[in-house]
Amino acid sequence: MSRTIIKMRNIVKRYYIGQPNELEILHGMDIDIHEGEFVAIVGASGSGKSTLMNIIGALDKPTEGVYYLDDTDISKLNDKQLSDIRNKKIGFVFQTFNLISRQNALKNVELPMLYGGMSRKDRSKRAMELLKLVEMEDRYTHQPNELSGGQKQRVAIARAMANDPAIILADEPTGALDSKTGHLVMDIFHKLHKQEGKTIVLITHSPELASETERIITISDGMIISDSANPDAGKDIDLSDIDDFETDENGMQILPVGDDPMKNMQVLMKGGIRVTGEEDHR
Amino acid sequence: MSFWENIKMALGAIKSNKMRSLLTMLGIIIGISAVITITTLGNTLKSTFNNAMSLTGSSNLIMAQLYPNDGDYDIDIDISDYITMDMVEEFMDKYPGKFYFGSDTSAGEGTLINSKNNTVNVSILGGAEGTFDSYAIKMLYGRKVTFRDSLESRHTCVVSDVFVEQYFKNKEEPIGKQISVTVNESLPVDFTIIGVYKYNEMIMGNSGGVKREDLKTNLIIPYSVALEVNNRYRDDLFYSVIFSFDKSLTPEEATSTLEDFFSEKYEYNKNWGVKVVTNEQLMSVMSTAINIVTVIISVIAALSLIVGGVGVMNIMLVSVTERTREIGIRKALGAKKKTIKGQFVTEAIIICLIGGIIGILLGLLNGELVAIIANKIVASQPDYADLLGNVKVSPPVGGIIISLIFSTLTGVFFGLYPASKAAKMNPIDALRYD
Numbered sequence: 113m114s115r116t117i118i119k120m121r122n123i124v125k126r127y128y129i130g131q132p133n134e135l136e137i138l139h140g141m142d143i144d145i146h147e148g149e150f151v152a153i154v155g156a157s158g159s160g161k162s163t164l165m166n167i168i169g170a171l172d173k174p175t176e177g178v179y180y181l182d183d184t185d186i187s188k189l190n191d192k193q194l195s196d197i198r199n200k201k202i203g204f205v206f207q208t209f210n211l212i213s214r215q216n217a218l219k220n221v222e223l224p225m226l227y228g229g230m231s232r233k234d235r236s237k238r239a240m241e242l243l244k245l246v247e248m249e250d251r252y253t254h255q256p257n258e259l260s261g262g263q264k265q266r267v268a269i270a271r272a273m274a275n276d277p278a279i280i281l282a283d284e285p286t287g288a289l290d291s292k293t294g295h296l297v298m299d300i301f302h303k304l305h306k307q308e309g310k311t312i313v314l315i316t317h318s319p320e321l322a323s324e325t326e327r328i329i330t331i332s333d334g335m336i337i338s339d340s341a342n343p344d345a346g347k348d349i350d351l352s353d354i355d356d357f358e359t360d361e362n363g364m365q366i367l368p369v370g371d372d373p374m375k376n377m378q379v380l381m382k383g384g385i386r387v388t389g390e391e392d393h394r
Numbered sequence: 395m396s397f398w399e400n401i402k403m404a405l406g407a408i409k410s411n412k413m414r415s416l417l418t419m420l421g422i423i424i425g426i427s428a429v430i431t432i433t434t435l436g437n438t439l440k441s442t443f444n445n446a447m448s449l450t451g452s453s454n455l456i457m458a459q460l461y462p463n464d465g466d467y468d469i470d471i472d473i474s475d476y477i478t479m480d481m482v483e484e485f486m487d488k489y490p491g492k493f494y495f496g497s498d499t500s501a502g503e504g505t506l507i508n509s510k511n512n513t514v515n516v517s518i519l520g521g522a523e524g525t526f527d528s529y530a531i532k533m534l535y536g537r538k539v540t541f542r543d544s545l546e547s548r549h550t551c552v553v554s555d556v557f558v559e560q561y562f563k564n565k566e567e568p569i570g571k572q573i574s575v576t577v578n579e580s581l582p583v584d585f586t587i588i589g590v591y592k593y594n595e596m597i598m599g600n601s602g603g604v605k606r607e608d609l610k611t612n613l614i615i616p617y618s619v620a621l622e623v624n625n626r627y628r629d630d631l632f633y634s635v636i637f638s639f640d641k642s643l644t645p646e647e648a649t650s651t652l653e654d655f656f657s658e659k660y661e662y663n664k665n666w667g668v669k670v671v672t673n674e675q676l677m678s679v680m681s682t683a684i685n686i687v688t689v690i691i692s693v694i695a696a697l698s699l700i701v702g703g704v705g706v707m708n709i710m711l712v713s714v715t716e717r718t719r720e721i722g723i724r725k726a727l728g729a730k731k732k733t734i735k736g737q738f739v740t741e742a743i744i745i746c747l748i749g750g751i752i753g754i755l756l757g758l759l760n761g762e763l764v765a766i767i768a769n770k771i772v773a774s775q776p777d778y779a780d781l782l783g784n785v786k787v788s789p790p791v792g793g794i795i796i797s798l799i800f801s802t803l804t805g806v807f808f809g810l811y812p813a814s815k816a817a818k819m820n821p822i823d824a825l826r827y828d
Binding site: 166169171172191192195196199204210211212214215223224227228 | 399406407410719720722723724725726727728729730731733821822825
């Protein structure tokens with residue numbers, strides 16, 4: 113097996129610690145992600161996936177547990193060191209692109225390299241190469257407001273690749289795009305994965321998107337409810353065979369969690385369910 | 395991240411909001427331009443007056459002037475109230491070698507024709523030893539016209555080196571030569587040349603464009619003779635008399651000597667007395683006045699800078715809030731706290747510096763305008779034009795440097811709080827901000 117890029121053990125995140133409204137969002141997660149993997153983390157809103165993403169992205173520190181990113185223990189770092197990790201090890205792709213609106217495509221791609229202290233010449237050379245990779249090289253002088261959503265996201269992906277990070281962390285990267293451009297953007301992720309061997313973590317609530325990846329981690333209520341390889345990667349999902357729902361005493365649909373990641377996701381997609389086979393942790 | 399990158403980024407942010415940036419700068423612009431205008435004016439005034447004063451000679455000039463006892467200048471002056479030539483003579487006799495009579499009077503224009511039939515024009519000025527001090531005239535050779543010459547109405551004169559070139563073509567020794575001057579186009583009057591002084595363009599007034607051979611220079615003759623050739627014998631009454639005093643006297647000694655003398659003379663005069671002022675006093679009064687105005691304006695300018703600075707801080711706070719998301723993005727991309735802080739402080743400094751530079755330019759422009767007006771006024775007052783010469787603007791180099799430093803400090807001081815607010819933002823919240 114290849115090198116472990118992300119190693120999380122018993123990650124717990126609590127807010128309002130010590131106050132009456134103390135809230136535990138993540139209840140102890142163990143995740144291993146290996147070099148070159150294309151992983152989807154799927155969960156409905158409120159499942160804790162944003163919190164998990166913030167911790168993976170070194171924007172936030174776990175309350176308990178250890179998190180090794182590329183062999184560095186993130187949970188022990190200070191603010192400045194976290195900035196460095198975000199700069200060098202992580203490439204963010206956001207749902208809303210988050211380009212700096214006053215700067216053109218090239219300058220946006222250069223930004224992480226600027227913060228990383230790369231020389232001006234090297235920066236623009238690398239930025240042009242990356243724009244070429246996402247097929248945006250002829251738009252490098254364009255301001256973000258002169259680009260379409262899909263084009264913006266491609267520039268954002270090029271920016272995420274700037275310092276050749278250990279992982280690309282994409283948070284609903286197609287969420288603000290129509291399905292056609294969404295597919296184009298996903299194609300770029302596949303290209304980065306296959307051609308560049310990038311480790312990509314895709315965070316989404318969409319089973320459809322997740323189904324394109326090789327491994328699906330499903331979370332709900334701050335717990336991992338399934339983590340399995342997706343042999344059907346790339347295939348269309350068929351929702352029609354979900355019919356064996358039961359209804360609990362509250363009228364909620366219940367479906368036992370199984371080994372088939374697609375099934376698990378389909379369960380989630382049907383919406384508003386609790387999962388049997390797990391103790392109620394509240 | 396380098397200094398230049400920071401500056402470029404700040405300029406980008408400022409440019410993206412031109413109108414707002416300009417309005418933000420306004421307080422700074424007004425403050426700095428006020429400082430520069432007033433320091434320019436102060437400098438100009440000082441140098442003009444210093445110039446005038448140094449031309450009107452040395453600091454050993456003293457003036458006795460009639461002064462109404464109750465300070466009300468509306469009182470009529472009776473002919474018996476004036477200072478008379480007799481008083482002056484008595485004073486000079488009392489302190490021989492200590493004081494020199496320095497008042498002067500114009501006797502009008504004179505025309506001479508030399509042996510080659512060339513016409514030479516002169517201005518005729520009546521005076522005595524002190525007059526040479528008061529106009530800072532340097533003798534080349536020979537002697538000055540004296541108070542004694544004046545008392546005895548001797549027809550002596552001192553001419554300029556330019557006159558020697560014009561009249562004698564430098565071929566004859568001028569001392570002792572008799573010249574015949576047609577005064578104010580009436581009868582010719584004869585004078586004997588007793589001395590030659592050095593013509594000084596600065597003192598003798600403008601000669602712009604006039605060739606040396608066409609210059610009209612001063613012919614200096616004894617005071618009483620100047621009155622005589624104009625038939626103004628009765629004019630030997632003075633409202634004020636100028637003396638130069640010997641270096642062995644301090645200005646205080648000279649003042650008290652004059653004061654004592656005249657207070658005795660005016661002891662029984664109900665309405666008028668004599669006030670004595672020295673050149674130095676005049677100068678120090680002037681510069682004190684200028685300094686007071688400078689201080690007042692500087693205080694106003696400082697207030698305006700503070701108000702401007704608060705404006706900058708206010709806008710920076712708005713800008714930080716507005717750009718919360720941008721700050722979140724930058725942090726997610728690896729910007730450190732100090733980088734974010736640096737970015738916003740740089741922006742505040744640049745706003746203040748640009749404001750400062752605009753203010754300096756405006757201030758210099760104002761100073762220039764005032765100088766133009768001042769020159770117009772001086773030109774319309776021919777009596778003083780020679781004395782004041784050309785009003786030259788002296789830009790306050792120190793003021794400019796201090797203004798630049800102060801604008802920078804204003805930027806640092808009022809930019810720091812918004813900048814640290816930006817730097818402290820939590821990237822997660824900032825990214826979620828709409």
